[in-house]
Amino acid sequence: MPPLPLYLQIADQYQRIIHAGGLKRGDRFPSIRHIMQTQQVSMSTAVQACHVLEDWGLLRAKPRAGYFVENTDAHQPVASGLRPAANDTTAKPQQDLSQRYDGLHQFISEWMAKAEQYPVSIDFMTAVAAPRSYPTAQLNRAAASVLRQHPDILTTFARRYGHPKLRTVLARRSAERGMTLQAGDLTITHGCIEALNLALRAVCSKGDVVAVESPTFYGVLQALEAQGLQPLEIPTSAEHGLSLDALEMALDSQQPPVRAVICMPTLHNPLGCSMSDANKEALVALCRRYQVPLIEDDIYAQTSAEHVHSKPAKAWDSDGSVIYCSSLNKILAPGLRLGWMAAGRWQARVEMLKYSQSRYLDELGQLTAATFMDSQAYDRYLARFQARLQQLRQRAVQAIAQHFGNQVQMLDPTGGMMLWLRLPDHVPALQLSQLALEQGVLTSPGPMFSSKPRMAHFLRMSFGAVSEEQIEQGIAILAECMARLAAAPTSH
Amino acid sequence: MPPLPLYLQIADQYQRIIHAGGLKRGDRFPSIRHIMQTQQVSMSTAVQACHVLEDWGLLRAKPRAGYFVENTDAHQPVASGLRPAANDTTAKPQQDLSQRYDGLHQFISEWMAKAEQYPVSIDFMTAVAAPRSYPTAQLNRAAASVLRQHPDILTTFARRYGHPKLRTVLARRSAERGMTLQAGDLTITHGCIEALNLALRAVCSKGDVVAVESPTFYGVLQALEAQGLQPLEIPTSAEHGLSLDALEMALDSQQPPVRAVICMPTLHNPLGCSMSDANKEALVALCRRYQVPLIEDDIYAQTSAEHVHSKPAKAWDSDGSVIYCSSLNKILAPGLRLGWMAAGRWQARVEMLKYSQSRYLDELGQLTAATFMDSQAYDRYLARFQARLQQLRQRAVQAIAQHFGNQVQMLDPTGGMMLWLRLPDHVPALQLSQLALEQGVLTSPGPMFSSKPRMAHFLRMSFGAVSEEQIEQGIAILAECMARLAAAPTSH
Numbered sequence: 001m002p003p004l005p006l007y008l009q010i011a012d013q014y015q016r017i018i019h020a021g022g023l024k025r026g027d028r029f030p031s032i033r034h035i036m037q038t039q040q041v042s043m044s045t046a047v048q049a050c051h052v053l054e055d056w057g058l059l060r061a062k063p064r065a066g067y068f069v070e071n072t073d074a075h076q077p078v079a080s081g082l083r084p085a086a087n088d089t090t091a092k093p094q095q096d097l098s099q100r101y102d103g104l105h106q107f108i109s110e111w112m113a114k115a116e117q118y119p120v121s122i123d124f125m126t127a128v129a130a131p132r133s134y135p136t137a138q139l140n141r142a143a144a145s146v147l148r149q150h151p152d153i154l155t156t157f158a159r160r161y162g163h164p165k166l167r168t169v170l171a172r173r174s175a176e177r178g179m180t181l182q183a184g185d186l187t188i189t190h191g192c193i194e195a196l197n198l199a200l201r202a203v204c205s206k207g208d209v210v211a212v213e214s215p216t217f218y219g220v221l222q223a224l225e226a227q228g229l230q231p232l233e234i235p236t237s238a239e240h241g242l243s244l245d246a247l248e249m250a251l252d253s254q255q256p257p258v259r260a261v262i263c264m265p266t267l268h269n270p271l272g273c274s275m276s277d278a279n280k281e282a283l284v285a286l287c288r289r290y291q292v293p294l295i296e297d298d299i300y301a302q303t304s305a306e307h308v309h310s311k312p313a314k315a316w317d318s319d320g321s322v323i324y325c326s327s328l329n330k331i332l333a334p335g336l337r338l339g340w341m342a343a344g345r346w347q348a349r350v351e352m353l354k355y356s357q358s359r360y361l362d363e364l365g366q367l368t369a370a371t372f373m374d375s376q377a378y379d380r381y382l383a384r385f386q387a388r389l390q391q392l393r394q395r396a397v398q399a400i401a402q403h404f405g406n407q408v409q410m411l412d413p414t415g416g417m418m419l420w421l422r423l424p425d426h427v428p429a430l431q432l433s434q435l436a437l438e439q440g441v442l443t444s445p446g447p448m449f450s451s452k453p454r455m456a457h458f459l460r461m462s463f464g465a466v467s468e469e470q471i472e473q474g475i476a477i478l479a480e481c482m483a484r485l486a487a488a489p490t491s492h
Numbered sequence: 493m494p495p496l497p498l499y500l501q502i503a504d505q506y507q508r509i510i511h512a513g514g515l516k517r518g519d520r521f522p523s524i525r526h527i528m529q530t531q532q533v534s535m536s537t538a539v540q541a542c543h544v545l546e547d548w549g550l551l552r553a554k555p556r557a558g559y560f561v562e563n564t565d566a567h568q569p570v571a572s573g574l575r576p577a578a579n580d581t582t583a584k585p586q587q588d589l590s591q592r593y594d595g596l597h598q599f600i601s602e603w604m605a606k607a608e609q610y611p612v613s614i615d616f617m618t619a620v621a622a623p624r625s626y627p628t629a630q631l632n633r634a635a636a637s638v639l640r641q642h643p644d645i646l647t648t649f650a651r652r653y654g655h656p657k658l659r660t661v662l663a664r665r666s667a668e669r670g671m672t673l674q675a676g677d678l679t680i681t682h683g684c685i686e687a688l689n690l691a692l693r694a695v696c697s698k699g700d701v702v703a704v705e706s707p708t709f710y711g712v713l714q715a716l717e718a719q720g721l722q723p724l725e726i727p728t729s730a731e732h733g734l735s736l737d738a739l740e741m742a743l744d745s746q747q748p749p750v751r752a753v754i755c756m757p758t759l760h761n762p763l764g765c766s767m768s769d770a771n772k773e774a775l776v777a778l779c780r781r782y783q784v785p786l787i788e789d790d791i792y793a794q795t796s797a798e799h800v801h802s803k804p805a806k807a808w809d810s811d812g813s814v815i816y817c818s819s820l821n822k823i824l825a826p827g828l829r830l831g832w833m834a835a836g837r838w839q840a841r842v843e844m845l846k847y848s849q850s851r852y853l854d855e856l857g858q859l860t861a862a863t864f865m866d867s868q869a870y871d872r873y874l875a876r877f878q879a880r881l882q883q884l885r886q887r888a889v890q891a892i893a894q895h896f897g898n899q900v901q902m903l904d905p906t907g908g909m910m911l912w913l914r915l916p917d918h919v920p921a922l923q924l925s926q927l928a929l930e931q932g933v934l935t936s937p938g939p940m941f942s943s944k945p946r947m948a949h950f951l952r953m954s955f956g957a958v959s960e961e962q963i964e965q966g967i968a969i970l971a972e973c974m975a976r977l978a979a980a981p982t983s984h
Binding site: 109116126128131134135136137139140143144147151152153154155156157158160190191193194197201205206219222223225226228333334335336337352353355356357358359360361362363364365368465 | 628
């Protein structure tokens with residue numbers, strides 16, 4: 001057996017101490033600083049060791065107070081590894097929170113599990129806007145009206161492929177962005193994430209390679225891993241988006257070959273950038289030339305007045321080779337969970353997979369959205385919504401400049417609800433996020449957005465769900481945490 | 493290349509005639525009887541040939557009038573096979589309806605595509621009750637009240653794992669049936685079908701063998717096929733349900749080994765039978781002994797007063813090895829699309845797969861259901877609902893006895909909303925269903941419920957969604973069709 005990594009050796013030492021009675025339930029556990037000094041290790045190693053002890057149920061983190069010894073009965077020998085295999089039917093029932101995320105992109109999973117364990121007062125992670133930014137009262141009136149006009153809607157079997165009225169409205173509004181879609185070309189899904197999953201199931205088989213942007217939305221990496229697909233990360237710049245040169249090289253020579261490309265050409269998550277029209281057109285042509293389906297995720301475009309009429313890549317799709325995926329979660333109503341897709345030549349297969357996987361959506365939500373989106377009130381709302389996000393974005397950009405000065409680099413995005421920060425080289429995003437989380441400030445550390453260890457010094461901040469005051473306060477706390485980290489020793 | 497099957501040879505002959513101008517757009521196509529006589533083939537072969545020509549876009553069926561030549565531009569060479577491979581990226585965009593079901597359990601798919609092409613006046617296929625049997629007005633009031641009390645519900649990000657109130661009510665009510673579940677043990681899903689899919693994804697990998705009842709719910713066969721899993725059909729009797737002897741033999745000796753068992757122990761679909769308590773307990777013990785997860789589908793139990801307090805197999809699950817799946821679609825509100833599951837030791841993995849696949853459900857529907865189910869009005873409603881279904885069931889049983897006499901065999905089920913009929917040996921269910929569909933009566937032919945050619949002379953009839961008058965009228969039409977079939981020649 002190879003030697004254990006350093007952090008596991010340290011975790012193992014401490015579990016022996018705890019089991020030998022050297023530390024009792026309720027005792028304060030040595031601080032990270034103390035572990036670094038006594039063990040002569042880096043902060044990263046000390047933090048990892050504590051995470052492992054937490055995973056084993058031996059420690060519990062208390063916000064702003066540090067770690068405490070939790071349960072001295074818990075015990076898991078180091079040699080068995082950290083996590084039981086997902087299919088191991090002889091494993092004990094899985095109880096602890098961290099195992100909720102078992103087997104899927106370990107870093108993302110660990111961070112999400114951790115985020116659930118702390119009381120969060122300022123949420124810079126959830127990428128939606130606050131209810132007051134959405135047309136809450138208007139949607140409620142629409143819902144009540146749908147219930148009056150369709151009294152059997154809750155007790156009637158939902159119709160196939162989605163409600164015709166919603167499909168019609170979405171098709172009509174997609175024309176405003178240069179797409180020529182009919183209602184019959186659309187499938188309504190449970191959010192954009194189901195659309196992306198269905199697109200992958202339709203065009204890929206287990207083991208296939210899928211080209212993704214680097215960085216990319218972590219949900220894409222999770223979906224790939226859950227379906228047994230391999231991400232191939234294509235360099236993506238914060239100015240121009242996906243590198244077409246790099247993609248072409250991959251399409252040309254990658255073995256095993258690339259079976260699909262997933263891309264967010266407009267208001268990319270997490271970068272916030274958009275590809276030019278010329279590059280979108282070239283992307284579609286490139287994928288067509290190599291006969292590889294392009295899966296387009298377009299959920300953020302309409303969060304910005306500047307992009308509300310921008311064309312998605314799908315607008316250049318002449319032969320059905322682009323699978324367009326979008327949703328109303330960001331721009332209209334996160335609580336309705338409505339996504340949609342236009343799967344082109346794979347529509348038949350997508351519809352059958354959708355039927356087989358989850359049947360059709362309830363119609364109350366679909367008709368509520370369709371009723372509102374069919375009116376001019378929707379356009380007026382959208383303009384207000386975009387202005388509100390712009391306001392919050394400007395406030396966040398200002399606060400970052402004020403608190404961080406030139407220590408962080410950031411592209412001032414033209415829309416969306418997130419910022420992508422490059423931290424100084426001596427500040428690892430994970431430690432910064434961890435420290436901030438202990439202060440109740442939740443962010444998304446860069447490593448969530450890549451399957452490679454490339455984004456260690458980046459941080460995504462969403463500002464849609466918070467107030468101006470929270471932006472000020474949260475960014476001040478982040479700056480404080482960064483100063484503390486910068487003062488700490490970093491080598492061992 | 494092997495010789496083409498007879499029906500394809502005949503289809504090919506006719507497409508040549510059509511393309512040569514021998515039959516023009518709008519012309520009436522020769523009748524099934526004519527094809528049988530001139531080509532000296534069975535009705536089955538003639539019908540299949542017409543289906544193929546329909547798939548190619550050359551024929552269109554008109555209810556009660558036969559086939560007409562549709563589009564003489566449509567053409568697909570026989571040698572290329574009927575269906576483009578699902579992953580064939582060079583295939584033309586898929587337009588025609590039958591291809592919606594491409595690649596998933598061909599027989600089921602073809603029948604569902606066909607059912608969409610005819611105007612149906614009496615629906616014996618959809619297995620839900622009519623809106624008037626459900627508590628429509630009470631649910632609407634509950635929904636309106638939820639909207640008033642939670643004005644931000646449509647514009648707030650849904651919380652994880654399902655709404656706590658619904659999980660609590662479901663856990664509490666599951667205690668009435670002998671299950672000891674906490675709210676935290678439950679995951680809310682998009683109908684039972686998503687629960688079954690998640691269960692399979694959690695415990696199986698592509699290529700694995702899954703034991704299923706024979707016959708079984710066609711949605712199970714579709715889910716298996718869509719996930720690349722292999723069904724192993726275990727003999728299942730209309731009196732006692734799944735054969736435990738046969739299952740034990742399969743668990744003992746099947747290679748590759750059985751990785752999961754899917755079972756409907758109470759009010760089986762389509763058989764309508766229930767296993768005894770002793771057999772349910774033995775089933776759980778058997779699966780535990782072989783360390784194979786048991787996936788239980790329990791959606792029909794509460795459709796019957798006789799079974800409302802019956803225990804599911806999960807009640808005997810002491811170590812989390814039963815994945816319990818259920819839904820409110822049958823017993824409360826088909827339009828809410830609410831399912832739920834208690835995945836035992838696989839809960840962590842199921843929750844992550846659910847997150848990765850479709851995130852969480854909208855909360856308006858969840859709170860609406862929870863509000864109503866939390867009241868005693870729910871119990872009173874359920875008793876009325878069960879009585880109504882019993883009324884319809886009795887009417888259907890009487891009508892069948894009256895119109896078919898002893899020509900069909902049927903188990904008089906103790907609950908549920910379906911009957912499973914055994915037709916005479918000279919009456920193939922598919923032809924009977926096809927003839928009836930042409931008269932506007934939709935049924936589910938037996939072959940949908942098996943991946944083997946075993947159920948050719950069975951028919952499932954659901955009676956929940958129809959009125960007494962429709963039961964009378966529909967069964968009379970079925971009897972008429974059967975008489976016509978019995979008079980037709982059956983060999984070639």
